[in-house]
Amino acid sequence: MSDTEFPLVQFMREGFDPVAELARIRTEQPIFPMEIPGGSTVWLATRYDDVRSVLGDSDRFSNDFGNITGMGSNQEDPGGLGFRDPPEHTRLRKFLTPEFTMRRLKRLEPRIEAIVEEHLDRMAAQGSETDLVQAFALPIPSLVVCELLGVPYDERADFLRLSTDRFDFTAGPEASLQAINDAMTYLTDLVARERKNPGDGLLGMLLREHGDEIDDRILASMADGLLTGGHDTSTSMLALGTLWLLHNPEQAARVRDEDGYVVQVVEELLRYMTVVQVAFPRFAKEDMELGGQQIAKGEMVLCSLTAANRDPALGRDMDSVLPEREVAASHVAFGHGLHRCIGAPLAQMEMRIAFPALLRRFPDLRVNGEVPFRKLAIVYGVESLPVAW
Ligand code: HEM
Numbered sequence: 001m002s003d004t005e006f007p008l009v010q011f012m013r014e015g016f017d018p019v020a021e022l023a024r025i026r027t028e029q030p031i032f033p034m035e036i037p038g039g040s041t042v043w044l045a046t047r048y049d050d051v052r053s054v055l056g057d058s059d060r061f062s063n064d065f066g067n068i069t070g071m072g073s074n075q076e077d078p079g080g081l082g083f084r085d086p087p088e089h090t091r092l093r094k095f096l097t098p099e100f101t102m103r104r105l106k107r108l109e110p111r112i113e114a115i116v117e118e119h120l121d122r123m124a125a126q127g128s129e130t131d132l133v134q135a136f137a138l139p140i141p142s143l144v145v146c147e148l149l150g151v152p153y154d155e156r157a158d159f160l161r162l163s164t165d166r167f168d169f170t171a172g173p174e175a176s177l178q179a180i181n182d183a184m185t186y187l188t189d190l191v192a193r194e195r196k197n198p199g200d201g202l203l204g205m206l207l208r209e210h211g212d213e214i215d216d217r218i219l220a221s222m223a224d225g226l227l228t229g230g231h232d233t234s235t236s237m238l239a240l241g242t243l244w245l246l247h248n249p250e251q252a253a254r255v256r257d258e259d260g261y262v263v264q265v266v267e268e269l270l271r272y273m274t275v276v277q278v279a280f281p282r283f284a285k286e287d288m289e290l291g292g293q294q295i296a297k298g299e300m301v302l303c304s305l306t307a308a309n310r311d312p313a314l315g316r317d318m319d320s321v322l323p324e325r326e327v328a329a330s331h332v333a334f335g336h337g338l339h340r341c342i343g344a345p346l347a348q349m350e351m352r353i354a355f356p357a358l359l360r361r362f363p364d365l366r367v368n369g370e371v372p373f374r375k376l377a378i379v380y381g382v383e384s385l386p387v388a389w
Pocket residue numbers: 055080081082083093145225226227229230231233234237275276278279280305332333334335336338339340341342343344346347
């Protein structure tokens with residue numbers, strides 16, 4: 001196998017599964033070198049243990065992109081938590097942590113249920129077929145983030161458009177960038193308004209409790225990080241999870257009829273689908289050995305969460321969905337270590353509410369046509385999911 005033979009293998013899939021080459025790399029050369037233009041090497045980590053040790057070691061690995069742009073540290077620039085190192089990462093993450101405890105999130109539960117029911121009503125009113133991505137999987141996570149942040153009701157339609165346009169690459173990269181800028185402009189304005197008159201959402205709470213420790217620009221960029229982190233990911237899980245359930249009617253029936261069964265299914269589907277295919281890039285802070293491979297200071301390590309979550313070292317038959325498996329919860333679909341997904345309990349809550357509600361409302365739901373999967377994607381998913389009932 002040549003070093004550059006599979007440079008994009010970590011972003012490819014065949015249906016629900018990683019491509020076969022990824023499993024071969026994991027067996028034959030688990031820390032895989034990929035030459036990138038400019039002559040530097042990026043290492044692809046594919047084994048579960050190696051991925052956990054990279055993600056769990058913020059002493060030896062940095063998330064700071066300044067490492068490759070050569071422009072020095074980016075710690076002062078806007079951008080989500082994923083590109084920041086301690087102590088700045090610790091400082092900012094500490095503000096958000098209390099907002100993601102189960103106690104705080106419980107407050108959102110009835111709102112998520114209402115958002116889900118509203119969309120099911122709309123689907124029912126619309127006829128007997130739809131694209132489930134547009135009708136359900138896309139708007140729900142976005143409205144949940146609105147609810148979390150405290151975006152006013154009459155501004156949600158516009159906000160929803162901004163948050164979906166950035167992921168619509170059909171209009172070209174400029175349109176996507178424009179949508180990101182527009183979202184930042186909107187969020188900066190929202191933060192300024194919340195500062196004057198703090199509401200009940202996350203922004204209002206943060207400003208009330210820590211308003212003097214955090215400036216508007218950073219807060220807007222953290223809000224944007226929550227939007228980008230919580231939107232496409234949950235959309236993909238809702239769509240892929242539904243597709244899998246429709247292919248597995250016995251499991252769908254259990255999710256529909258047995259209280260609590262969905263909890264296990266969601267956890268195992270998170271592992272199996274691993275929609276976030278690679279973690280944020282990590283940069284070696286020193287020369288080191290990783291999984292038997294020498295890595296030089298400054299080199300980038302990409303952790304393939306997809307490969308790690310299917311690693312046979314994690315358990316038996318990792319290419320199957322076995323909701324009863326005990327190791328399900330040790331998957332790395334949310335990452336691991338300091339940067340582990342802060343929104344994990346919220347995403348789990350969304351799915352635990354959405355899947356049974358959908359299957360109860362439309363017990364005869366079925367796939368109704370070709371399902372186009374994304375081709376090369378950091379966040380894997382489907383372009384559309386035609387369904388009928
Ligand atoms: C199924 C849904 C989701 C999946 C699979 C997912 C997955 C991930 C992964 C893999 C990481 C990176 C871990 C790393 O590089 O070490 C991450 C980070 C993050 N996620 Fe999620 N996520 C989901 C939903 C959400 C939601 C709902 C939110 C918030 C509303 C969110 C906010 C974030 C943030 C802010 C980070 C950065 C954390 C940090 O760097 O400290 N995510 N997520």
